[in-house]
Amino acid sequence: MRRLLFILPLLTLALMAGFFAWSLTSGRDPASIGSVMVGRPAPKLDLPALRPGEAPLTDADLRTGKPVIVNFFASWCTPCLAEHPLFTRLAEREGATIIGIAWKNKRDDALAWLKKLGDPFKLAGLDLDARTGLDWGLSGVPETYLIDGNGIVRRHYRGPITERDLTETILPFLKGTVK
């Protein structure tokens, strides 16, 4: 019995080493924590507009019959800077409808950031107290959701979108070849 007790730490170590070895070699993405949102109707959207003088964001904006991209960003977030040119291109060249939501970001900071980088958002909301982010299952910024014309979430990207996401999922989704 006492012997077993001594083996216990060694066994724990072996188990952990095995798990780490598997994690490193199996190609699993440790950053991917999945999403419960995919396949369900998009959570509630009820936010004041980021840009002064615009109408507030509502659920109706997600159910227009056309696919919508929802992107949570913040001016203080560096990866948001890296993915920003991709949204610029999506809006400019693909004519995508993109809704930007400034998350835990002061209005003036977010507006200055968009002024500096260019504003690809058709609609922009302000989620200063992060309550909408909570409803949407946000773990941080940037995160991006693809929502079909009926308001169903089809994809959820945690972290910045990349060229690969663009060519493999986002562009086919916008063309309607991926459901």
Place this chain on the structure above:
Amino acid sequence: MLEFLLALLTTATVGALLWPLLARRLDRHDRLQAELAIYRDQLAELERERAAGSLPAAEAAAARTEIERRMLAAGDAAAASRAATRSDAWHKWLPPALSLFVPLLALGLYLQTGRPGLPAAPFADRGADRGAPHAAPGQQFDVAGLLKSARERLKENPDDPEALAALGEGLTLEAGGTVTGPAVDALRRALKARPDDVGTLYYLGLHEAQSGDSRAAIARWRELEAKSPPDAPWLGMLRAEIARVAKAAGIEVPPAAQPTPQSTMPTPSREQQEAMAQLPPEQRQQAIRTMVEGLAARLADAPQDRAGWLRLANAWKVLGENANAADAYGRADTLAPVDARILADWAEAHVRQLAPGAVPSPQAVAVLERLEKAEPRNALALFYLGVAAEAAGNKPAALQRWKTLLALLPADAPIRGMLEERIKAAGG
């Protein structure tokens, strides 16, 4: 420094582990000796008391028997414990062996895969130079000044292409290397007025790469590369950027097409080229070889055709016939000295003939030395002239070249490790 501290820490830990393990083994032996010494003292005292008559003989005998019984018991206990330890000897040796083996294994692994010479990359520095080729480390580029002067010039003339290009560059640098929307607008307007501006084309390509269209970026940059003069100062940076973006996007980039110098030798006609493209690979290779050999035969009759020799050299090089290629470059060079770009190809044809670890031939060294003179930072020349210098016993010259090369290499260049080893082996 950090490595040294970690090694010190490991040594201290191993020491702290080994000390009690070794000390305990000595202890067990000593304890029996100490016990026996006490019992011997007691026996001697008993004998003295009996001799002095202060202890009755019967009591002395009983006490003596008791002490002797304890001595035997102590001996038995020690023997038993020793036997028990011996029965699982690994108990005794495993902990010290393990506590030595683990750090030694770690050290071995580190020596195998570690790169102690690699410069540190503090988080704050990473990405700071991303896509901002003008902001070289240690050289503060005055972005605010650039933007201010560009905006002032635009106030006077809103369509000044130079100011627009400067504005696009400034906005990009201000955003830490991201080509922003306003920057793209300015660059596009600048391009309309000056469609060949190198900086504008570069930044527009960078925007394409950042916005997920690496193919468009590479196509734009390749076009820029083809249009640039062969000695343009930006070519190195441009090629590095093409390679970086192509690698990140998993796109294969064929090597740049070499503009062929004019020659009197006939070039294959369009129909011939198309017919050749239809052939299966082996036949095509054979057809190319026949044509190249035909060219070589014709040049033997007209050896004054320098451009023809260069074309032949290039063809041999493509076919992998490096000895023939080096020879043809030499023939062209005797007619008129070749420039730095051809010197680089010539030197490559020479060193490609080398077996791994072999020393370049005197002819190769001569070409490499001319290349180094023309391009003091040429990696090929620095490396192989270092090899030649080392083989000639001139270690300081070898070390100097290799260290220069090491400083020029990017931090993630795959040959760094090999080069560092050679430097170490040469005593640097």
